[in-house]
Amino acid sequence: MSYLDIAVALENKSLTLLVGTGFSMYMTDDSAPSWVSLLVECSQRLEDDLKTFNELFVTDTQSGRIRGKFELTICAQILERELFRRGRRIREEIASIIAQRVNIGTINNDHLLFIRDFFSQNSSINVVTTNYDTLFSDYILPENNRIFAEGVPVGRDNSGLNIYHVHGSIVNPASIVLTMDDYFRFQYRDSYFSRKLYTLLQETTVVILGYSLGDFNLNQILNEAKNTKVKGRKKNDIYYITRDQIDHAIQSYYLDTYGIEVIQESDLTRFFYEISENLETARNVVEAQRNIKTAILNGEVVKDDLKSRQSFDNIINCLVNMGMHLTSDRSLSFLQMVFIHKWELTQERSAWEQYVHFANWLIDLASEVPLRNTSFKDEFLGHVYSSLRKMSRELYLGFSWQAFTAWDSRWSEMLLDNRELIIEHIDQEYFDRINCIGDIKTRHDQSMLL
Known part of the structure; x- marks a missing residue:
C-alpha cells in the first residue's frame, strides 16, 4: 500500500525524490564513485x-x-x-x-532505458540530489529538464523535470559542497537551495533513494528539516527505499524521529516498476479525492476511495473549505462513516498499512477537534479502542508495531482534553500488559506537573 501512496503523490504532482550516490552506482553498475x-x-x-x-x-x-x-x-x-x-x-x-x-560508456543501458521511460512519462517529479554528477540532465531526460545548481543558469521553460543539485554539480565545480566549511555555510546560509530543499521536504511526499540510513548527507538534511518543520495540517510523508532488511529497532527509530517509513527488500528496478503498476489505481484515488465535496453533500463515501493515507487530510480540508464546523453533527456523522470504512479496510488481506493510517487519522482528528461534548465521543473512543488493541510495542504476529509507534510518538500532539478522555476510558490493565500503553499515561501525568 505504500507504493499506492507514492503513486497518488505522483499523480497529484506532489512527489519529490531525494537521490543519493546509490542511484548513480545502480545506473553505472557501481562505476560511479562513493x-x-x-x-x-x-x-x-x-x-x-x-x-x-x-x-x-x-x-x-x-x-x-x-x-x-x-x-x-x-x-x-x-x-x-x-x-x-x-x-x-x-x-x-x-x-x-x-x-x-559516470558517462555513456559506464551507464547500464538496460537500466537507462527503463528509468528514462519512467521519467519520460512522469516528468512532474522533483529530483533533489546531493550527487554531483549529471545523470538526470545529460542521460535520463536530457531534452526536458531544468537544472537548479549554484552558478548554473536556469532555463526559462517552466516545464519538465526539475533537478535540484543542492550540494552543487560538476557543471560548475565551484558550487560543490564538500568540506566541513562548505557544509556549515550551506546549513546556515539562507539561500534559494536550502529554502527550496526544506520546502519540498515539508510540502511534498518524499522518497529517499540511494542512501544508507547512516549517510552523513541524509541525516544532516533530515535533522535540519526536523528543526525547521512548520506545524500545519499537511502531513509530510517520507519513504526510505532499501534492498536490504532493516532491523526493527532501526525502523522504529526513523519512523519515530523523522516520520520515515522504511520499504525494505526493494531495489530501484522494483521501486519504479511498483509505482508504474499502481498508477492506474492512483488515478482512481485522485479522482475520488476530487469528488470529496460531492461525497460529503450526498453523505456517502466509497470504501476503496479511502485506501490512501492522504484521503483523511483531503476530507478534513474539504469540510473546512465548505464552511462546515468539524464539531457539527453533519461533519462528525460523515467522519464516523469514514472511520467505519477505514476499519473495514484493515480487515482485508495484507492491509497492515491501513492500521497505521487508522491510528494516524484518529490522532489527526483528536489534534484539531475537542471531542468530549460531541455526538461522536463514544464512537471515537470505540475506534481508539479498536486501534489500541491491534497494536504492540514489539513484533508480534497479528499486531501492528507501526500503529504503536504512531500513538507513542504523536500522543502529545492531541488536545489535552482528548488525551484525558482516552485515558479515562481505556482498560489500563489490559494495555499495560499487551502494549505498554502505561508509558504514554506516565508521560501524560508527568507533563501535567510541569
Whole structure:
C-alpha cells in the first residue's frame, strides 16, 4: 500500500525524490564513485607515495573496505589544502573523476532505458540530489529538464523535470559542497537551495533513494528539516527505499524521529516498476479525492476511495473549505462513516498499512477537534479502542508495531482534553500488559506537573 501512496503523490504532482550516490552506482553498475572513493582518488592524485592516504584513511583487513580515520568532511578539508599547495583545486579534481566514472560508456543501458521511460512519462517529479554528477540532465531526460545548481543558469521553460543539485554539480565545480566549511555555510546560509530543499521536504511526499540510513548527507538534511518543520495540517510523508532488511529497532527509530517509513527488500528496478503498476489505481484515488465535496453533500463515501493515507487530510480540508464546523453533527456523522470504512479496510488481506493510517487519522482528528461534548465521543473512543488493541510495542504476529509507534510518538500532539478522555476510558490493565500503553499515561501525568 505504500507504493499506492507514492503513486497518488505522483499523480497529484506532489512527489519529490531525494537521490543519493546509490542511484548513480545502480545506473553505472557501481562505476560511479562513493564519497569515500572520491576522496581516496583525490589523495592518490597527490602523488606523495600514499603519505596523505595513510594519514586520512584505513583499510579494513577483513572486508577490504576503506574508511576515513576522521569525518569525511574533515578529510576533504585536509585534501583541499594539500591540493591547493600543489596549485590544484579539489573541486576540479572531483569533477574530473566523476566525468571519467559516470558517462555513456559506464551507464547500464538496460537500466537507462527503463528509468528514462519512467521519467519520460512522469516528468512532474522533483529530483533533489546531493550527487554531483549529471545523470538526470545529460542521460535520463536530457531534452526536458531544468537544472537548479549554484552558478548554473536556469532555463526559462517552466516545464519538465526539475533537478535540484543542492550540494552543487560538476557543471560548475565551484558550487560543490564538500568540506566541513562548505557544509556549515550551506546549513546556515539562507539561500534559494536550502529554502527550496526544506520546502519540498515539508510540502511534498518524499522518497529517499540511494542512501544508507547512516549517510552523513541524509541525516544532516533530515535533522535540519526536523528543526525547521512548520506545524500545519499537511502531513509530510517520507519513504526510505532499501534492498536490504532493516532491523526493527532501526525502523522504529526513523519512523519515530523523522516520520520515515522504511520499504525494505526493494531495489530501484522494483521501486519504479511498483509505482508504474499502481498508477492506474492512483488515478482512481485522485479522482475520488476530487469528488470529496460531492461525497460529503450526498453523505456517502466509497470504501476503496479511502485506501490512501492522504484521503483523511483531503476530507478534513474539504469540510473546512465548505464552511462546515468539524464539531457539527453533519461533519462528525460523515467522519464516523469514514472511520467505519477505514476499519473495514484493515480487515482485508495484507492491509497492515491501513492500521497505521487508522491510528494516524484518529490522532489527526483528536489534534484539531475537542471531542468530549460531541455526538461522536463514544464512537471515537470505540475506534481508539479498536486501534489500541491491534497494536504492540514489539513484533508480534497479528499486531501492528507501526500503529504503536504512531500513538507513542504523536500522543502529545492531541488536545489535552482528548488525551484525558482516552485515558479515562481505556482498560489500563489490559494495555499495560499487551502494549505498554502505561508509558504514554506516565508521560501524560508527568507533563501535567510541569
